[in-house]
Amino acid sequence: MRADILASLNAERAARRAAILVTDIADGSQRLVREAEIAGDPLGPVLGKHLASAKSGLVEADGRTLFLTVQVPPVRLVVIGAVHISQAMAPMAAALDLALTVIDPRTAFATPERFPGVELVAEWPEAVLGSRVPPLDRYCALAALTHDPKIDDPALKAALTAECFYVGALGSRKTHAARVARLGAAGFSPEQIGRIRAPIGLAIGAVSPAEIALAVLAEVVAALRRAPRPEAA
Amino acid sequence: MDAGGARPPKASLAMLSTDTDILAAAETWRRDGHAVALATVIETWGSAPRPVGSHLVVDEAGNLLGSVSGGCVEGAVITEAIEVIEAGAPRVLEFGVADETAWRAGLSCGGRIRVFVERLD
Numbered sequence: 001m002r003a004d005i006l007a008s009l010n011a012e013r014a015a016r017r018a019a020i021l022v023t024d025i026a027d028g029s030q031r032l033v034r035e036a037e038i039a040g041d042p043l044g045p046v047l048g049k050h051l052a053s054a055k056s057g058l059v060e061a062d063g064r065t066l067f068l069t070v071q072v073p074p075v076r077l078v079v080i081g082a083v084h085i086s087q088a089m090a091p092m093a094a095a096l097d098l099a100l101t102v103i104d105p106r107t108a109f110a111t112p113e114r115f116p117g118v119e120l121v122a123e124w125p126e127a128v129l130g131s132r133v134p135p136l137d138r139y140c141a142l143a144a145l146t147h148d149p150k151i152d153d154p155a156l157k158a159a160l161t162a163e164c165f166y167v168g169a170l171g172s173r174k175t176h177a178a179r180v181a182r183l184g185a186a187g188f189s190p191e192q193i194g195r196i197r198a199p200i201g202l203a204i205g206a207v208s209p210a211e212i213a214l215a216v217l218a219e220v221v222a223a224l225r226r227a228p229r230p231e232a233a
Numbered sequence: 234m235d236a237g238g239a240r241p242p243k244a245s246l247a248m249l250s251t252d253t254d255i256l257a258a259a260e261t262w263r264r265d266g267h268a269v270a271l272a273t274v275i276e277t278w279g280s281a282p283r284p285v286g287s288h289l290v291v292d293e294a295g296n297l298l299g300s301v302s303g304g305c306v307e308g309a310v311i312t313e314a315i316e317v318i319e320a321g322a323p324r325v326l327e328f329g330v331a332d333e334t335a336w337r338a339g340l341s342c343g344g345r346i347r348v349f350v351e352r353l354d
Contacts, residue, residue: 001271001353006260013256025275028323028351056286058276067275067349069286 001030008032013071016137020047021069025058052225073139074099075224080125080155081145082109085170089213090118096217098141101133105151125155141166141220143200147175153182160192166223168200168216255299259290259353268293269353270314274301278329279344293318301348302328314350323351 005021009032012019018035022043038047046059047068054072058065077093079086082104093100101119104110110122121128129136136142142159144152147170156179159167169179176198183193201215202222256271263269272289274281282303289299289307291314301310306328313326329345 001351003260003263003353006256006263006271006353010256010260023349023351025323025325025349067273069273 001028005030005032009069009071013073016073016139018051018070018072018139020050020071022047023067023069025065025067073137076101076134076140077220078103078129078133078136078140078142078155078159079145080104080143080152081147081170082106082111082114082120082122083145084209085145085212085216087114088208088210089217090115092213092217096221098217098220103128103133103155104146125151125158129155129158136162136164138163138165140164141223142168143216143220144169145200147171149179149182153179156183156196157186157188160188160195166197166220167195168197168219170200170212171198173199255288255290258298259288262290262292262296263353268318270317270350271353272301272310272314272326272348272350274346275325275349276347277344278346281344281346283346289314291315291318302346306346306348310348310350317350317352321352321354323349325349 009019009021012034020033020038021030022033023030033041033047035051038044038051041047043061046061050057050068050070051072054070056068056070058067075098077098077100079089079100079102082102086102090100101121102110102115103121103123103125105122105124107122110120112120121133123132136158140159140162142155142164144156146152152169156167156169169176171179179198180193184190197219200219201212202218204211204215204218206212206215259269259271270291272291274283274285274287277285282305283301287299287301289297289301289310291297291311293315295311295315297307297311300307309328310326313324317324326348327345328348
């Protein structure tokens, strides 16, 4: 491998951007395809498929055997609201390898006793996103669960601006209609606002906090695995 | 982010290193003037101990970081990696119970793996 290709691969990883290293097994020749370049690449469809599954592997192309080293940033899940649903979600997120951060400025809810072993930040989202909590990016999922626009809205705005691959918000259709109006007034386009999953979670008839947590996480996994990511397409 | 800065003791099997550490180490070691080879698991059959894409980085003295088999065939991979460092051309190694040579440096789990070894130029 050329040292400059390795340096580029490491730089993409450090910047939390996906990339695929294409290696010809026969002669060792290599090239790096950055996420933004996949669509225009001759191997675009197969690279896109490997990117979506985040799996490295061998492929055949034009009579050559190529190994694809797929490098995808670890997925983060940021939950706004230290509520019952978040408590139920914490062990499920860990089982799914989602790095969870729970943010809630209400110190009555955001206590370590309620969230053992969880990255818990008892601050306003807008005060900590990009500082104490790493900035949101396209490999983040954000679920806003407080029902309180003062807490949820700034986080939702940050998630839409950062183009998080999943943005979900708890609340009834009526609550969401009011939210859509507020975000529109704040300058977000209908396309951006349309990316918010509301009502949140797959429609499995969830009732209990754990069931709602399951529905939300299933929706997160579907968003991650099913469709190509917006900018990768 | 200086994961590659500290070099592990000779022949240690630092199996808990992440791919980030390993590839960063490969870059740092090379920049520090060491000859470096990178081994990557490219294919597995059966109950292989490390998944496709796992890396092991080796320098000319046999220092290593990472793992391609959880320890089963690392010794053989290091020997081949040092040869690749000298010869320059990449090679594909195969280990598994079906192979006489591999049986000696074998995977006790019964799986088979193929490993691509390349020099960092």
